Amino acid sequence: xxxxxxxxxxxxxxxxxxxxxxxxxxxxxxxxxxxxxxxxxxxxxxxxxxxxxxxxxxxxxxxxxxxxxxxxxxxxxxxxxxxxxxxxxxxxxxxxxxxxxxxxxxxxxxxxxxxxxxxxxxxxxxxxxxxxxxxxxxxxxxxxxxxxxxxxxxxxxxxxxxxxxxxxxxxxxxxxxxxxxxxxxxxxxxxxxxxxxxxxxxxxxxxxxxxxxxxxxxxxxxxxxxxxxxxxxxxxxxxxxxxxxxxxxxxxxxxxxxxxxxxxxxxxxxxxxxxxxxxxxxxxxxxxxxxxxxxxxxxxxxxxxxxxxxxxxxxxxxxxxxxxxxxxxxxxxxxxxxxxxxxxxxxxxxxxxxxxxxxxxxxxxxxxxxxxxxxxxxxxxxxxxxxxxxxxxxxxxxxxxxxxxxxxxxxxxxxxxxxxxxxxxxxxxxxxxxxxxxx
Numbered sequence: 001x002x003x004x005x006x007x008x009x010x011x012x013x014x015x016x017x018x019x020x021x022x023x024x025x026x027x028x029x030x031x032x033x034x035x036x037x038x039x040x041x042x043x044x045x046x047x048x049x050x051x052x053x054x055x056x057x058x059x060x061x062x063x064x065x066x067x068x069x070x071x072x073x074x075x076x077x078x079x080x081x082x083x084x085x086x087x088x089x090x091x092x093x094x095x096x097x098x099x100x101x102x103x104x105x106x107x108x109x110x111x112x113x114x115x116x117x118x119x120x121x122x123x124x125x126x127x128x129x130x131x132x133x134x135x136x137x138x139x140x141x142x143x144x145x146x147x148x149x150x151x152x153x154x155x156x157x158x159x160x161x162x163x164x165x166x167x168x169x170x171x172x173x174x175x176x177x178x179x180x181x182x183x184x185x186x187x188x189x190x191x192x193x194x195x196x197x198x199x200x201x202x203x204x205x206x207x208x209x210x211x212x213x214x215x216x217x218x219x220x221x222x223x224x225x226x227x228x229x230x231x232x233x234x235x236x237x238x239x240x241x242x243x244x245x246x247x248x249x250x251x252x253x254x255x256x257x258x259x260x261x262x263x264x265x266x267x268x269x270x271x272x273x274x275x276x277x278x279x280x281x282x283x284x285x286x287x288x289x290x291x292x293x294x295x296x297x298x299x300x301x302x303x304x305x306x307x308x309x310x311x312x313x314x315x316x317x318x319x320x321x322x323x324x325x326x327x328x329x330x331x332x333x334x335x336x337x338x339x340x341x342x343x344x345x346x347x348x349x350x351x352x353x354x355x356x357x358x359x360x361x362x363x364x365x366x367x368x369x370x371x372x373x374x375x376x377x378x379x380x381x382x383x384x385x386x387x388x389x390x391x392x393x394x395x396x397x398x399x400x401x402x403x404x405x406x407x408x409x410x411x412x413x414x415x416x417x418x419x420x421x422x423x424x425x426x427x428x429x430x431x432x433x434x435x436x437x438x439x
Contacts, residue, residue: 003155003434011154014106015146016065017077018098023063029053034060036097042074042085045118045173049092060097066104068096071114073105077145081134082127086118103145113159115166120155123429129153155432164438165431172424179413186406187274193402194353201229203395221389228389235390237383240351242343245293247335250286258285262294263327266334267303270317274410279326279418286332295331297321298345300352305336305376307368313377314364316355318348322411326418338379347396349403354388 202210
């Protein structure tokens with residue numbers, strides 16, 4: 001493929017830094033308005049729409065040069081370097097405010113496809129160019145970011161070929177994005193059904209009608225200080241749990257008797273198991289005699305130590321056959337977590353969504369102690385004292401059947417995403433250097 005190296009300055013129509021920290025204070029943030037980007041919004045190929053902070057339209061207009069619009073490129077120049085993402089044409093927002101750690105680039109779209117441009121800078125060659133003016137003094141930064149970026153050489157190919165390559169790569173990422181949207185909807189459906197059946201008590205009665213709303217008999221419970229369906233027994237979570245497995249950290253590499261290779265699930269990996277799909281758990285080597293710690297279907301991994309001021313301990317991962325099949329080695333949990341199994345697996349998803357609800361409602365903050373400055377979930381004390389109405393087995397089984405279908409679909413889509421990501425990452429450098437062409 002013929003590549004002509006052009007000075008970036010000849011391809012850029014506008015380049016500018018984000019606002020100074022003093023210009024975008026926390027007290028300026030509002031609940032709705034023009035979104036303010038942060039590092040997580042530009043960690044992939046395109047700007048994502050999961051925002052925490054907004055400013056008013058009036059204040060955003062005052063930033064002017066710090067405004068990014070559809071088709072612009074956003075690059076991190078301080079902190080986590082090498083992040084570069086484009087603002088998609090189908091973005092739900094017309095404009096964004098970039099952060100003080102970012103700069104934005106607007107290209108001559110007759111010469112350069114911004115999507116192609118962004119993908120190029122995710123290749124090894126592109127990253128080397130982008131980080132070529134990294135400062136090695138103090139906080140990681142791109143020295144004189146906008147000036148030095150203008151001076152880079154960019155390997156330019158004919159615009160139609162740029163468009164074709166961008167289309168192939170973007171199609172793969174759009175399929176991944178669609179799968180993630182489906183998974184988000186499946187999760188929302190399962191949470192809604194759990195709430196409807198086990199919180200509002202409008203599970204199907206004998207006639208298929210919502211129990212409480214249709215006049216099903218409710219009985220006041222003195223311990224819970226509320227009404228629960230007649231026939232439901234009061235229980236503590238400890239009665240649900242059969243046993244637990246402690247975690248293990250092993251060794252980073254095979255040495256001595258540490259020969260059993262595993263993936264180690266940490267608190268930070270729990271979200272990846274069921275939502276993001278990234279297999280970021282580190283590979284470790286443990287003693288073969290500790291194989292009783294290996295995770296099995298119908299286990300839960302619960303974070304016991306860690307957390308922060310705004311995130312409690314207690315993050316949970318659900319382990320099933322479908323989860324285990326995504327890894328090429330067995331799983332254990334780290335020694336900052338513990339694995340538990342239940343007395344009755346028919347309550348498996350019931351326990352999962354109950355725990356998620358407790359976590360989301362910040363209940364676990366009240367069951368944390370500190371050891372040497374590290375927060376620890378007082379797990380045994382919590383499950384021994386937290387009382388709840390235990391639904392009848394047949395209702396738990398009905399919920400299991402629904403949630404299991406959603407879970408299997410979730411894991412199937414995450415597995416597909418991994419294949420799509422691998423294909424994209426394999427194609428990316430070869431499309432850029434001409435080893436693979438698009439007709």
